[in-house]
Amino acid sequence: VKPYEPADIRNFAVVGHSGSGKTTVSEAMLFTAGAVSRQGKVADGSSHLDHTPDETKRKAGVYLSLAQFEFGNRKLNLLDTPGYADFCGEAYCGLRAADFGLLVVNAQAGVEPNTEAVCELMDAQGKARLIAVNQMDKEQADFGMCLKELEEVLGKRVGPAFYPIGSGPEFRGLVDVLKGRAVEFGAGRDLKEVPIPDDLRGIVEEARSKLIELAAESDDTLLEKYLETMELTPEETIAGLRRGIAQGTLFPVIPVAAEKGQGIQSLLEMIAELGPSPLDSPGPPLQTAEGEEPRRLTVDPQGPPAALVFKVTTELMAQKFIFFRVYSGSIEGGQDLFNSTKNTGERLGQLYNFLGKDRIEMERLVTGDIGAAAKLKVTEVNHTLCEKAKAVVIQPIDFPYPVHEMAIAPKSKGEEEKTGTAFHKLHEEDPTFLLEVQAELHQTVLRTMGDQHLEVLLDRLKRKFGLEVDVSRPKVPFRETIRGTADVAYRHKKQTGGAGQFADVSIKLEPLPRGGGFEFSDEITGGVIPSRFIPAVEKGIVEVMPEGILAGYPVVDVRVRLYFGGYHDVDSSEMAFKIAGAMAFKNALKEAKPVLLEPILLVEVKVPDEYMGDVMGDLSSRRGKIQGMEPLGRVQVVRAAVPQVELHRYSTTLRSLTQGRARFGARFSHYEEVPREFAEKLIETLKKEREAVA
Numbered sequence: 067v068k069p070y071e072p073a074d075i076r077n078f079a080v081v082g083h084s085g086s087g088k089t090t091v092s093e094a095m096l097f098t099a100g101a102v103s104r105q106g107k108v109a110d111g112s113s114h115l116d117h118t119p120d121e122t123k124r125k126a127g128v129y130l131s132l133a134q135f136e137f138g139n140r141k142l143n144l145l146d147t148p149g150y151a152d153f154c155g156e157a158y159c160g161l162r163a164a165d166f167g168l169l170v171v172n173a174q175a176g177v178e179p180n181t182e183a184v185c186e187l188m189d190a191q192g193k194a195r196l197i198a199v200n201q202m203d204k205e206q207a208d209f210g211m212c213l214k215e216l217e218e219v220l221g222k223r224v225g226p227a228f229y230p231i232g233s234g235p236e237f238r239g240l241v242d243v244l245k246g247r248a249v250e251f252g253a254g255r256d257l258k259e260v261p262i263p264d265d266l267r268g269i270v271e272e273a274r275s276k277l278i279e280l281a282a283e284s285d286d287t288l289l290e291k292y293l294e295t296m297e298l299t300p301e302e303t304i305a306g307l308r309r310g311i312a313q314g315t316l317f318p319v320i321p322v323a324a325e326k327g328q329g330i331q332s333l334l335e336m337i338a339e340l341g342p343s344p345l346d347s348p349g350p351p352l353q354t355a356e357g358e359e360p361r362r363l364t365v366d367p368q369g370p371p372a373a374l375v376f377k378v379t380t381e382l383m384a385q386k387f388i389f390f391r392v393y394s395g396s397i398e399g400g401q402d403l404f405n406s407t408k409n410t411g412e413r414l415g416q417l418y419n420f421l422g423k424d425r426i427e428m429e430r431l432v433t434g435d436i437g438a439a440a441k442l443k444v445t446e447v448n449h450t451l452c453e454k455a456k457a458v459v460i461q462p463i464d465f466p467y468p469v470h471e472m473a474i475a476p477k478s479k480g481e482e483e484k485t486g487t488a489f490h491k492l493h494e495e496d497p498t499f500l501l502e503v504q505a506e507l508h509q510t511v512l513r514t515m516g517d518q519h520l521e522v523l524l525d526r527l528k529r530k531f532g533l534e535v536d537v538s539r540p541k542v543p544f545r546e547t548i549r550g551t552a553d554v555a556y557r558h559k560k561q562t563g564g565a566g567q568f569a570d571v572s573i574k575l576e577p578l579p580r581g582g583g584f585e586f587s588d589e590i591t592g593g594v595i596p597s598r599f600i601p602a603v604e605k606g607i608v609e610v611m612p613e614g615i616l617a618g619y620p621v622v623d624v625r626v627r628l629y630f631g632g633y634h635d636v637d638s639s640e641m642a643f644k645i646a647g648a649m650a651f652k653n654a655l656k657e658a659k660p661v662l663l664e665p666i667l668l669v670e671v672k673v674p675d676e677y678m679g680d681v682m683g684d685l686s687s688r689r690g691k692i693q694g695m696e697p698l699g700r701v702q703v704v705r706a707a708v709p710q711v712e713l714h715r716y717s718t719t720l721r722s723l724t725q726g727r728a729r730f731g732a733r734f735s736h737y738e739e740v741p742r743e744f745a746e747k748l749i750e751t752l753k754k755e756r757e758a759v760a
């Protein structure tokens with residue numbers, strides 16, 4: 067690879083719904099640009115980009131894949147992303163490293179759930195995007211329908227830069243709207259110039275006016291000139307379009323049929339010509355101290371080096387590679403850098419460029435370029451590499467919270483530690499899952515983005531570490547409390563050989579309000595229990611509180627009043643009073659109408675109108691109480707209080723109810739008594755679970 071200037075680099079993430087043809091479009095670009103000698107296919111496992119075992123097994127992308135190649139006088143850094151919601155973390159990484167998204171839309175299906183989801187993500191980041199309507203060769207392909215649906219999502223600033231000649235099996239060429247030229251696809255990748263078909267003249271002219279208008283709107287001086295003269299020069303139009311695209315307010319569209327390589331030459335030209343360069347994009351946001359104004363990194367090719375690691379993988383050869391994007395300055399192989407996230411030095415080894423799993427050595431990476439290095443000591447995903455004297459920390463990628471929860475346990479006893487270490491290693495490559503050891507419930511919970519994500523993780527655990535785990539429904543942290551009161555006396559008396567044991571306590575047990583915890587009040591008068599034994603009574607109670615009498619969950623929100631008792635000069639001891647306290651407490655619990663408390667989560671669902679009914683119905687079948695709803699953009703936000711125990715696999719259900727178009731978040735709110743009609747059965751089940759473990 068010859069050296070490239072920042073202005074000649076194009077970094078783009080290929081994003082869209084799964085199956086729209088992102089990888090096929092990418093493969094077609096690689097082949098058309100001459101970077102590979104054969105167009106790889108996902109279906110037969112010959113893809114250069116979907117090359118890991120997890121991907122060939124699923125015949126779909128799971129990981130972010132990088133292809134760096136040359137086209138004309140540009141260097142293209144293509145980041146192919148998976149389309150499944152479960153692997154959206156990879157799209158987050160890809161978009162962060164990219165200056166724009168290449169949104170791939172299926173010409174038959176139009177805008178699909180993940181098309182919307184990635185657009186939302188790019189909107190939030192103000193990311194520029196170009197759009198390819200792919201699979202134009204399919205029977206039901208409908209370019210017009212796609213444009214209309216894209217306008218619904220992106221607004222009126224969707225501008226076709228090319229029009230298809232023919233559609234479905236008749237798809238045979240493109241009209242370049244701006245240049246006013248038409249080409250037909252020949253054998254192989256040949257193109258033949260043809261006159262614009264008569265039936266397209268009107269529509270193309272209209273599209274041209276729209277593009278020029280959109281170009282003019284991106285800049286005040288251009289707009290002034292346009293309003294006066296009603297025209298722009300070709301150079302002004304291109305400059306205006308580039309600016310509008312870079313600002314993320316103008317979205318040019320091209321129809322293609324990637325499997326046959328049709329339209330791919332024009333797509334590459336569009337990327338090279340209209341796609342924003344690293345110098346057109348704002349610098350990444352920097353980490354700032356609390357109260358400090360938000361700041362962005364200054365993109366300066368001559369400035370101090372700064373790069374963000376956006377991916378770590380061991381899937382390429384048996385080595386760990388880190389992938390980073392240079393945002394400022396330049397970086398050389400062997401250079402001593404500073405990891406400002408970890409506050410420690412780090413020496414880079416050899417630098418590489420990748421195309422799928424193939425790499426070439428690089429000497430130097432300039433501002434805006436992307437590269438990889440191996441054998442780094444401490445550097446992980448989301449870390450900043452920079453110069454120590456000019457240290458900055460680039461804001462890390464903010465991954466979505468994994469809401470799919472499952473309990474896991476090693477299949478073979480004694481492998482707990484090994485499994486923990488293995489997950490730690492896997493986490494270095496995949497920051498989108500969380501492992502949480504819940505001591506109270508004696509369980510380890512694995513939080514993932516969904517069933518597929520979980521499956522991939524467990525596959526990798528087995529493939530890379532030879533470890534297997536059992537997956538089960540996670541236990542919920544129930545609590546126990548009382549609704550009534552009790553007044554109990556307990557005498558602990560034992561005569562074993564010489565020394566005996568004696569302690570006598572009388573306690574009153576009362577409920578406290580929710581969240582009241584535990585209170586112990588010493589109301590002993592007249593020294594009926596010597597003060598040195600009183601703490602022992604409390605201690606005895608506190609020791610048995612973690613195991614309630616209903617189903618063995620911690621007892622909360624109670625007050626114990628120790629008001630009477632008795633002792634023996636010789637036989638009383640701390641131990642005897644501890645036992646008496648514990649026994650009195652247990653007996654009192656039985657008498658004071660014990661009840662089970664369950665954790666209630668506050669759930670927030672963002673859902674398009676048309677699925678509101680289904681989502682609300684499902685929430686109430688989960689004993690959810692709707693607390694409110696309000697419109698937010700194109701969706702409704704529903705808030706509901708739902709018992710945690712009813713939320714098992716909610717993410718999966720919500721996805722299938724709404725075709726993946728709803729999102730939800732949940733956080734702990736409070737504890738509530740389990741309604742009587744459910745309590746008995748629930749307690750039965752919980753008791754059985756407990757016995758099974760014991």
Ligand SMILES: Nc1nc2c(ncn2[C@@H]2O[C@H](COP(=O)(O)OP(=O)(O)O)[C@@H](O)[C@H]2O)c(=O)[nH]1
Binds near residue numbers: 200201324
């Ligand atoms: N007929 C036709 N099929 C295509 C085209 N592009 C992709 N496909 C097929 O659609 C399926 C999904 O493609 P893939 O590139 O894996 O989609 P991705 O999930 O978006 O990466 C594969 O079987 C492709 O062969 C196209 O332009 N025409």
Ligand SMILES: [Mg+2]
Binds near residue numbers: 127
């Ligand atoms: Mg793919």
